[in-house]
Amino acid sequence: xxxxxxxxxxxxxxxxxxxxxxxxxxxxxxxxxxxxxxxxxxxxxxxxxxxxxxxxxxxxxxxxxxxxxxxxxxxxxxx
Numbered sequence: 001x002x003x004x005x006x007x008x009x010x011x012x013x014x015x016x017x018x019x020x021x022x023x024x025x026x027x028x029x030x031x032x033x034x035x036x037x038x039x040x041x042x043x044x045x046x047x048x049x050x051x052x053x054x055x056x057x058x059x060x061x062x063x064x065x066x067x068x069x070x071x072x073x074x075x076x077x078x079x
Contacts, residue, residue, distance in 0.1 A: 001052060002029075002050045002051065002052040003050065003051070003052065004046065004047060004048070004049070004050060004051075005046035005047055006047055007047045007069055009071060010069055010070050010071035010072065011045070011047070011069075011070040012045060012046055012047035012067070012068070012069050012070070013034075013043065013044075013045060013067070013068045013070065014043070014044055014045075014046050014065060014066070014067050014068075015041070015042070015043050015065070015066045015067075015068075016028065016041070016042045016043075016044075016063055016064070016065050016066075017040065017041050017063065017064040017065075017066075018039075018040045018041075018042075018061065018062070018063055019062040019063065019064055020059075020060060020061060020062035021040070021059075021061060022056040022057075022058065022059040022060060022061040023058040023059030024056070024057040024058035024059065025054050025055050025056040025057040025058070026053060026054060026055075026056040026059075026060075026061035027053065027054045028042060028051070028052075028053050029051065029052050029053070029054070030042075030044050030049050030050065030051035030052075031049040031050050031051070032044065032045075032048075032049045
């Protein structure tokens with residue numbers, strides 16, 4: 001299902017590393033990426049852009065996902 005990951009304030013980044021690709025399905029889709037290496041290492045903004053993963057029909061998908069919430073822009077907005 002396509003969705004956003006709202007954070008409320010600041011910036012939210014995700015770095016996804018696909019360790020094992022599914023034999024069929026399990027394809028990551030998003031409106032925009034910051035960086036992609038062979039569609040296996042992907043840096044994107046889940047708070048700004050819709051994203052989803054297609055249904056896995058054969059095999060399994062193993063993913064390492066690292067998230068960073070960068071709230072430092074919120075202090076400047078309060079002034």
